[in-house]
Amino acid sequence: MSLTTITATNPRIYLEPYMKLKLLLISLISFGILGCNSEEEKRQSTFIGGEIVNPKSKFFILSKNNTILDTLYLNQNNQFGKYFEGLEEGxxxxxxxxxxxxxxxxxxxSILIWLNxxxxxxxxxxSGEGAKKSDFLLDLYLANQDESQMILSYxxxxxxxxxxxxDSIYRTKNKQINKLIQKKDYSEKFxxxxxxxxxxxxxxxxxRYAFxxxxxxxxxxxxxxxxxxDYRKNIxxxxxxxxxxxxxxxxxxxxxxxxxxxxxxPKLPPSDDCFDLNSIRNISYKIILADSLISNPEIKNSYYDRLGSQGIxxxxxxxxxxxxxxxxxxxxYDKGKLNKLKxxxxxxxxxxxxxxxxxxxxxxxxxxxxxxxxxSDKPTITYHWSMASKNHFFWQQNxxxxxxxxxxxxxxVGINIDNNTHADWAEIVKAQTRKPGMEFHLTFSRIDRDLLKAYLNKTFFIDAGGEIIRGSSQLNSKSFEREILEFLNRYN
Structure with missing residues (x-):
């Protein structure tokens, strides 16, 4: 019997009932290890547990609003589980x-997670009590991934x-959420x-279409x-x-x-500075726009982070x-964050x-x-990647x-910016790249690793001695191959 059901529009791998029973047993074991809770305590607490097949690391990290709440370590069976008290809905x-x-x-x-x-x-x-909410958001994510590729042809x-x-896609999704709501009394927030x-x-x-x-x-x-x-009026x-x-x-x-x-x-050519998203003029405009539209300091700072690092x-x-x-x-802008950008x-x-x-x-x-x-003693182009941006990584490798x-x-030459261990990085390189010998891990950095993500779209053209010849090229630029040829002409 096949363990997978894959649809053309949503390639989700589903578990057979016996696998879900295994998850239930994991939950019961975890409950026993952690002690018996009263019914009232269970209503106020939140249980998260599960199993990870082919784990890439030994832990499961839970976070909210970019803040880590807890790190759960996998046991010898690659299982984990814990009750959490005081978690807010969201x-x-x-x-x-x-x-x-x-x-x-x-x-x-009481959420159980199984993944490979x-x-x-x-x-x-x-699976478990409350799992349908996460299921819906995951199905939505997978559908969005497929549609983002399909929509490029439109x-x-x-x-x-x-x-x-x-509009047809939009109506279909609204019908799905309406059916979901009819089946169960979900909270207004969800x-x-x-x-x-x-x-x-x-x-x-x-x-995207307008752009x-x-x-x-x-x-x-x-x-x-x-x-x-018209939707912009209500954003x-x-x-x-x-x-x-x-x-x-x-x-x-x-x-x-x-x-x-x-x-x-509109009479200007696409190559004009006005259409260059990384031009100082456009980045400055977006910083000013964020300043005028957003008053919440936390949200405003997150956009300053991205726009500021992009501009730099x-x-x-x-x-x-x-x-x-x-x-x-x-x-x-938050002074501590500004100092990082400095x-x-x-x-x-x-x-x-x-x-x-x-x-x-x-x-x-x-x-x-x-x-x-x-x-290398050849002309060299460095590119930079992170497995935290998985789709970007695979696109880049191709x-x-x-x-x-x-x-x-x-x-x-590939340079990975992740702050993971050498063993984890080396395993990914050997499994996911064609030339592991030309892949390297950044072992030292003077700036915050999160800020280094701004370099993921950049490449550096350097000569055999390490001098930077060009430092503003992007892999997705239409002119990238022309820039490579100009770079090589220096050596002919």
């Missing part, structure tokens, strides 16, 4: 490094035709978040009707219930991105780096073309420390594999 994140996903919890829930790291998101199964459509396509997950993904598609047509299909952009963005830019929900934050990012180029003259890492002059810092100093600003100044990073210490898969300039075939005279 979205939580669980990590099994390097993977992560969300779940929904409220007091009295070989297909992390697709294999996750929630951007050359006329606005009216595009709207019909995504219903709000579930509906928000549907609504903001719909808005996200509209923002791409304005940048690449200007004639279509002129056909966008006046009511296309809450500082929802505390949603501020860590990926659907919501993705939409806000898209909104800022689209607004930044709405000011561009893509600056190619000391003057523009300083201008980003000066702009943030004029806002009410550290990044100093690091970025050392990464401008003409500087030498040949002595950067890295760790190879054998655990040896090696200097960047010792890796591009690098193709580039290595096309440009054998260049060495492409």
């Amino acid at each position: 979205i939580y994140r669980f990590n099994h490094p390097p993977e992560n996903q969300i779940l929904y919890l409220q007091p009295g829930d 790291t070989l297909a992390f998101d697709e294999s996750i199964n929630f 951007y050359k459509y006329h606005p009216e035709e595009f709207s019909k396509k995504i 219903i709000e978040i579930a509906r928000a997950g549907i609504n903001y993904q719909y808005y996200h598609f509209k923002e 791409l047509t304005r940048k690449y299909f200007k004639e279509l952009a002129q056909e966008i009707p006046e009511d296309f963005h 809450n830019f500082e929802s505390e219930n949603l501020n860590t929900y990926y659907v919501y934050t993705n939409f806000i990012d898209d909104y800022f991105r689209t607004k930044a180029i709405e000011r561009c003259d 890492t893509f600056s190619q002059k000391i003057e523009t780096i300083d201008s980003v810092i000066n702009l943030l100093e004029e806002t009410n 550290q990044m600003a100093e690091v970025q100044k050392s990464l401008l073309p003409g500087n030498n990073i040949g002595n950067l210490p890295l760790s190879n898969v054998k655990g040896d420390t090696i200097r960047l300039k010792e890796i 591009i690098i594999d193709n580039l290595r075939k096309k440009y054998p005279e260049v060495d492409f």
Whole structure:
């Protein structure tokens, strides 16, 4: 009997009943280990437990609002479980490094999680009291992943035709949530978040369409009707219930991105500075926009973090780096976070073309420390990755594999920025990359690892001695291969 059921639109791997029975036994064992709770205590507490097949690390981390609440260690059977007291209702994140996903919890829930790291998101199964909420959000996530790929083929459509396509998806999802609500009496907070997950993904598609047509299909952009963005009138830019929900934050990012180029003259070419998302002009505009729309300090600071680090890492002059810092100093940005960005600003100044990073210490898969300039005597391009951004990682690896075939005279060197152990990193490299010998782990950093995520889209072109020739190129840029050829021409 097959253990999997996979649909074309939602490739979720489902468990047979006996596997769910095994989860129930895990729960009973955990209850026994932790002691007997009264019925009243059970109603107020929340149990989280489960089993991880093919674990990549020895722990399960629970967090909320980017704050770690607890770390549960796997036992000899790769199982874990614990009662939690005082957990508020809402979205939580669980990590099994390097993977992560969300779940929904409220007091009295007893959630059991089974997953296989070989297909992390697709294999996750929630069971137990309250599991249907997490199930719905996970199914929504997997559907959104599929639709995001599918929707890319819709951007050359006329606005009216595009709207019909995504309106159909939107109606289908609303029918699903309505059926779910009819089956059980869910809390108002969960219903709000579930509906928000549907609504903001719909808005996200509209923002992406508006951005791409304005940048690449200007004639279509002129056909966008006046009511296309009517939903913007009702957007809450500082929802505390949603501020860590990926659907919501993705939409806000898209909104800022689209607004930044709405000011561009449609007669300008896409390559113009106005359409460059990493230009200091656009980043400054988005910082000012966030300052005007958001009053909640925590949410506002999260956008300052991203926009500020983006502005710094893509600056190619000391003057523009300083201008980003000066702009943030004029806002009410958290001083501690601003100091971290100031550290990044100093690091970025050392990464401008003409500087030498040949002595950067890295760790190879054998655990040896090696200097960047010792890796290759060829022209070298470094790229940077993190398994915390899984989809980006796989997309990046495919591009690098193709580039290595096309440009054998260049060495492409991968640098991982994760703060995991050498053993965990080495295992991922051996399993997931084609050339482990050209993959390295950053063993030392002067800045916060989270801020280093701003470098994930950047590459550095360096010569055999470690001098930076170009430091602003991106793998997803249409001009990337032209830049490689220009780089190679220096050696001919």
